[in-house]
Amino acid sequence: MSENKKLPILDLSRSFKEIHSEVSEAVERVLSSQAFILGPEVRNFEKHVESYLELQENGAIGCASGSDALLLALMALDLKPGDEVITTPFTFFATASAVTRLGARPVFVDVDLETYNIDLDQALSKINSKTKVFLPVHLFGQTVPIEKIYDELKSRNIKIVEDAAQSFGAWRKVNDKILRDGVMGDIGCYSFFPTKNLGGCGDGGMVVTRDENLAARLRRLRVHGEGSTYYHEEVGLNSRLDAIQAAILDIKLKYLEKWNKQRRELAANYKNLFDNYDLNDFIKAPVELENNYHIYHQYVVRVSERRDGLMKFLEENNFTTRVYYPLCLHLQHCFEFLGGKPGDCPNAEKLTQEVLALPIFPGLMSDEQERLVGKIKEFFK
Numbered sequence: 001m002s003e004n005k006k007l008p009i010l011d012l013s014r015s016f017k018e019i020h021s022e023v024s025e026a027v028e029r030v031l032s033s034q035a036f037i038l039g040p041e042v043r044n045f046e047k048h049v050e051s052y053l054e055l056q057e058n059g060a061i062g063c064a065s066g067s068d069a070l071l072l073a074l075m076a077l078d079l080k081p082g083d084e085v086i087t088t089p090f091t092f093f094a095t096a097s098a099v100t101r102l103g104a105r106p107v108f109v110d111v112d113l114e115t116y117n118i119d120l121d122q123a124l125s126k127i128n129s130k131t132k133v134f135l136p137v138h139l140f141g142q143t144v145p146i147e148k149i150y151d152e153l154k155s156r157n158i159k160i161v162e163d164a165a166q167s168f169g170a171w172r173k174v175n176d177k178i179l180r181d182g183v184m185g186d187i188g189c190y191s192f193f194p195t196k197n198l199g200g201c202g203d204g205g206m207v208v209t210r211d212e213n214l215a216a217r218l219r220r221l222r223v224h225g226e227g228s229t230y231y232h233e234e235v236g237l238n239s240r241l242d243a244i245q246a247a248i249l250d251i252k253l254k255y256l257e258k259w260n261k262q263r264r265e266l267a268a269n270y271k272n273l274f275d276n277y278d279l280n281d282f283i284k285a286p287v288e289l290e291n292n293y294h295i296y297h298q299y300v301v302r303v304s305e306r307r308d309g310l311m312k313f314l315e316e317n318n319f320t321t322r323v324y325y326p327l328c329l330h331l332q333h334c335f336e337f338l339g340g341k342p343g344d345c346p347n348a349e350k351l352t353q354e355v356l357a358l359p360i361f362p363g364l365m366s367d368e369q370e371r372l373v374g375k376i377k378e379f380f381k
């Protein structure tokens, strides 16, 4: 890439080149079939996800988006007004809006400054008789070590819904066993939004579960709660995965491991470059927990001073960076009724001031990373 062309935060076209003809063929196949909603294309993709995640038959259920996946999961667990859901304030909006849409209450727990993920001790301390669900987010592609509080949650009959929208393919090794994101708890939720590690060419999502009753319920909820055609057992959603998306995602699933591995290599390269350029006083690289296979959906560093100045300087020098997320959920206008105030989650609030996402995507070149880090050096010199 030339020096004066802007490097975007994400360039999907680079990895798409690799699969363009395969995708075109798949789309053509769906067009020829003129069958666009659910059907064999979706079931085929669901089956491949079931085998990838080592789930039982019918344990993966495609739906319309990651936001709907969260909503369907909470509906399937009968979340009701008055119920509480323990979750993180440092995440994408949809994690919490799924809770409030059902009239239930998100209880925001502060995060760990190193992993940006929910603090598990504090999560336990927020449990009371109204707590129905624990909803951790594997943020930026790093797995939350749920097993540390799993028994405690189960003994109190609290369900676990994982927001794995950013972490398809991430895992954590516990006692020599690989635990994949999305299948550690009761229900896992994925998003296939185009920018995600496994992203379609439009909206899409999925819920997964090892519980056969929940799986059947989720399957019914995604089609208006229909039992047999036009006979409705309960009120559900219209939330189905399109055949075209499923056909495309099925191709991308084959490349996922390779692309995730590339992301990890790019992350390691950033870390080396910070060492080489002596930047560790200014830039904190993301911390990967021991035994975690972080898939770097985002590469988010902490810049304790002059973050916004650095961002502006990089923009002027043709490098795009982003802030995920600039405002905690407990401080969002639409959640004022929950009574959150500044200081409730000090770590999460600090992160909103310090985090900066650098470009990371399959096809990013090491010389582009090097020029970017060189510019960071120039800024702090």
Ligand SMILES: *Cc1c(COP(=O)(O)O)cnc(C)c1O
Residues within 6 Å of the ligand: 065, 066, 067, 068, 091, 092, 094, 095, 137, 163, 165, 166, 190, 191, 192, 193, 203, 204, 205
């Ligand atoms: C993307 C995302 C969602 C929502 O997924 P959509 O497919 O965009 O609806 C939910 N939670 C997190 C953490 C996300 O990153």
